[in-house]
Amino acid sequence: MEFFTVSGLRSLKNDTDVRLSGWIQDVRVTKNLVFLIFRDYTGLAQLTVKRDGWAGIDVTSISRESAVSVQGKYLVKGMSKLGVEILLSGISVLNAAGTPLPLAISDPVISDVETRLDHRSLDLRKREVSRIFRAKSTLLWGIRKFLRENGFEEVQTPKIVAASTEGGADLFNVKYFEKEAYLSQSPQLYKEMLVSSGINRVFEVGPAFRAEKHNTVRHINEFTSIDIEMAFSDHEDAMRMLEGSVSGAIDEVMNEMGDELREIGLKIPSAKAPFPRITYREALDYLHKKGDAPPFGEDFTPEQLRSLGEKFDGFYFITKWPSALRPFYTMPDPEDPSVTNSFDLQFQEKEITSGAQRVHDPEMLLERFKSKGLDSKDFSFYLESFMYGMPPHAGWAIGLERLCMIILNLSNIREATLFPRDRNRLVP
RNA sequence: GCCCCGAUAGUGUAGCGGCCUAUCAUACGGGCCUGUCGAGCCCGUGACAUGGGUUCAAAUCCCGUUCGGGGCGCCA
Numbered sequence: 001m002e003f004f005t006v007s008g009l010r011s012l013k014n015d016t017d018v019r020l021s022g023w024i025q026d027v028r029v030t031k032n033l034v035f036l037i038f039r040d041y042t043g044l045a046q047l048t049v050k051r052d053g054w055a056g057i058d059v060t061s062i063s064r065e066s067a068v069s070v071q072g073k074y075l076v077k078g079m080s081k082l083g084v085e086i087l088l089s090g091i092s093v094l095n096a097a098g099t100p101l102p103l104a105i106s107d108p109v110i111s112d113v114e115t116r117l118d119h120r121s122l123d124l125r126k127r128e129v130s131r132i133f134r135a136k137s138t139l140l141w142g143i144r145k146f147l148r149e150n151g152f153e154e155v156q157t158p159k160i161v162a163a164s165t166e167g168g169a170d171l172f173n174v175k176y177f178e179k180e181a182y183l184s185q186s187p188q189l190y191k192e193m194l195v196s197s198g199i200n201r202v203f204e205v206g207p208a209f210r211a212e213k214h215n216t217v218r219h220i221n222e223f224t225s226i227d228i229e230m231a232f233s234d235h236e237d238a239m240r241m242l243e244g245s246v247s248g249a250i251d252e253v254m255n256e257m258g259d260e261l262r263e264i265g266l267k268i269p270s271a272k273a274p275f276p277r278i279t280y281r282e283a284l285d286y287l288h289k290k291g292d293a294p295p296f297g298e299d300f301t302p303e304q305l306r307s308l309g310e311k312f313d314g315f316y317f318i319t320k321w322p323s324a325l326r327p328f329y330t331m332p333d334p335e336d337p338s339v340t341n342s343f344d345l346q347f348q349e350k351e352i353t354s355g356a357q358r359v360h361d362p363e364m365l366l367e368r369f370k371s372k373g374l375d376s377k378d379f380s381f382y383l384e385s386f387m388y389g390m391p392p393h394a395g396w397a398i399g400l401e402r403l404c405m406i407i408l409n410l411s412n413i414r415e416a417t418l419f420p421r422d423r424n425r426l427v428p
Numbered sequence: 429g430c431c432c433c434g435a436u437a438g439u440g441u442a443g444c445g446g447c448c449u450a451u452c453a454u455a456c457g458g459g460c461c462u463g464u465c466g467a468g469c470c471c472g473u474g475a476c477a478u479g480g481g482u483u484c485a486a487a488u489c490c491c492g493u494u495c496g497g498g499g500c501g502c503c504a
Contacts, residue, residue, distance in 0.1 A: 028464045035464050046465075064455090081465050100438045100456045108466060109440040109454050114496060170503085186504060212503050213429070215496095219503080302500080327504055354504055397504065424495070 007042035009084055014076040018086065020045070021069045021094075023125065024062050025106050034059050035080075036088070037106075038070060041130070046080035047072060047088045057091065065097035065105060065125070113412055120419060120428055131260070132416060135253055136404045140205065142252025143226060143245045150241065152201040152228060157190035159183060159207060170211035172221075183209035186397065188329065189382045191229035192358060195393045196385035203228040205400070215423045217412040218350065218402065222421040229395035235331075235341040235357040238394040239317060242345055242353060243273035245398070246315065250407065268407060269314050269347065276312050279320040280339060283308055297324045302349065309348030319343040328368040331357040331394075345398070347406045355396025362386040 004018045012018070022040030029035075036047040036059060047070060049059050062068070071090040078085025103119045104111050105126055116123040124130050144154070160176060161184045171182040187204050194202045208225040226245075230237060250271045253261070261268060278286070283300070287293035290307050294300060300308070308318075320339040323332060330340045342356035359365045365386055369376045376383060404416040414420040419428055 026465090028462095028467065030462050030464050030467090033463055037465080048463080079463065079465095102438060104439050104454075106466085107439075107454055111439060112496080115439070188504070208504090210503070214502065216499090217497095225504095299503095330504090356504090 005042040006038070006040050006045045006084055009045070009074050009086075012074045012076075014074070016074045017071065017089075018074050019069065019071045020086075022067075023097075024064060024066050024068055026064060027060060027062060029060050036062070036091075037082070038068070038086075039125075043084070043127075044082050045084040045086055046078065046082050047086050047091075048075075048078075048080075049088045057093075059088075059091060062091075062093060063097045063099050065101060065122070067094040067097075068092065069094055113414060117414060117420065117425065118428070124418075128264070129415075131257075132404070132408060132410070133418060135257060135261075135408055136400065136416060138253045138256045139249040139404055139407065140226070140400060142249035144205070145252065146244050146248030147201075147203050147228065147241070150201070150244065152203045152230075153199055155191070155194060155199070155202045155204050156206065157184075157187045157194075157204060159209075170213075172209050172211045185210055186225065187227050188327075188397075189379070191227055191395060192329070192390075192393065193382060193385040195229050195231045196388075196390045198231075200232075201228070201230045208397075213423055217414075218405070220401065220413055220417055220420050220422050223402075223413075223417070224400035225397050226400055227395065227397045229358075229393055231391040231393045233357075233394045234392065235319075235343060235355065235394050238355050238357070238396050239343055240273070242355065242396055242398070243271070243275055246345070246403070247271040247273055249403065253407065266409065271315055275314075275345070276316040277319055277343075278308075278312070278316065280318060280322060281320065283318055286311065297322045299325055305346070305349040305351075309346065309350075312346070313348070315345060315347050317343045317345055323371075326356065328372045328374060329356075329358045329365070331359050332364075341394075343396075345396075350402070350406055352402045352406060353396050353398040355394065357392070357394040360386065360390045360392045362390070 002018065004020055006020065009018065020038065020040060022038055024036050025039045025044065026037040027034065028037070032051050034049040034051065036049065038045045038047050069092050070086070070088060072086040072088040075085045075087055101122065103115060103122050105122065124133070160174060160181050162179075162181060171185055174181045174183060186208055187206065191202050191204060204227045206225060207222055209222050211221065212219070228238070228241060230241065250268060254268060284293050284296065287300075287304055287307060292304060292307070294304065319342065320333060321342045321344070322338060323330070323340050326340050326342050330342050333339045333341055340356060342354070344351050345353035359368060362383060365383065366376055369379065401413050401416040404410070405413050408416070410416055414422065
């Protein structure tokens, strides 16, 4: 007898003997019949038990969410509204679930996000929740595929580091034997060093840690950063790779899960390259006309970004940011040194990526350290790679959870994170 | 870090000075009915975040703490 999944049953002939493993979601008892609602990772099926025809265990005593292995005959013309019905011939409870459940799984009540995160492994049994992570995995796969096709090599760099990337953001301290160390906030310095080493195009998918005490629906303290860096390239090249990555991710999700996402009424944003672009100065002008703009050199407020987001429905770039708003390694625009060869990818009011052409000239880099008030001595390991023929280069970093949240239209980044780490949450 | 709001059974909520030995739904336990399908009906178990204070009387008002929601700031 073969093992099947629920979704694999539909092509079978009537009365085929099947075995499945999964969970009992619900038990409904009638006079002569018991119906068990069975669930595996692929869907739901109704297991029908004839009371007098089968002397198995008392199925009415099985608690909801118990793990089971079942066998029976697949009924092509099942009467269940679930669409899949199996006439049960055997069941073994592999592990009974305790009662009551700490979380509503198939009940009409909707638990709070906090409650769900406290009991995340149970929460993930819900299809609408696990679907998020299938989509996230698929998005990432689409990006990996695109980057590989474009000559990028995947790398791993250390997450325990000695220096801050730019001395700005708060870092988590760790004890490193006798020394003081930090959790990496970004692989920025390392991916640039790799570019100098002749690995032409690199990307990394890894955790980034930020010790900022923010408490918003779009920030977490540990997130997945997808970083690229490419040699002999400028910000325009990097932006093309970003457009390709985002549309590659969306294409992959639509191919793999399009039907399912349409079924639940989710409209996935389209990502047709090239994305619209607006410079920082143009954005300022636009906002001036709207009556609320920041002075040159300051970042947009959420309100102002919302206003820009109304102008561009979907993905768009804000380019040429002022130097003051960008880290030391960002290349100034040779034609207008008050701004930089930099860009943010936005989706409406939400920022998902920032990137730029980087400084490759060591003299300029030293100047930039100075103007940002950083001590170049802290970065000597990094500076060395600029001394022996560092190629011009560019790159970006995209937050995977942010991207997932935006594409699936989630209201809280924690929903796109299996086990989020935020200001207060360290468990589970 | 700041401002506003909130925390009541396993889950989600109503109540907002004495009508509270606290409402309802759902879950859980028991019973009845029944090819059920958000099954139905009846019964039962089960809760006022925490520490102070005000008051004859506090779930309810005040202050602190913790946690949460919304906004802002901070933020590659």
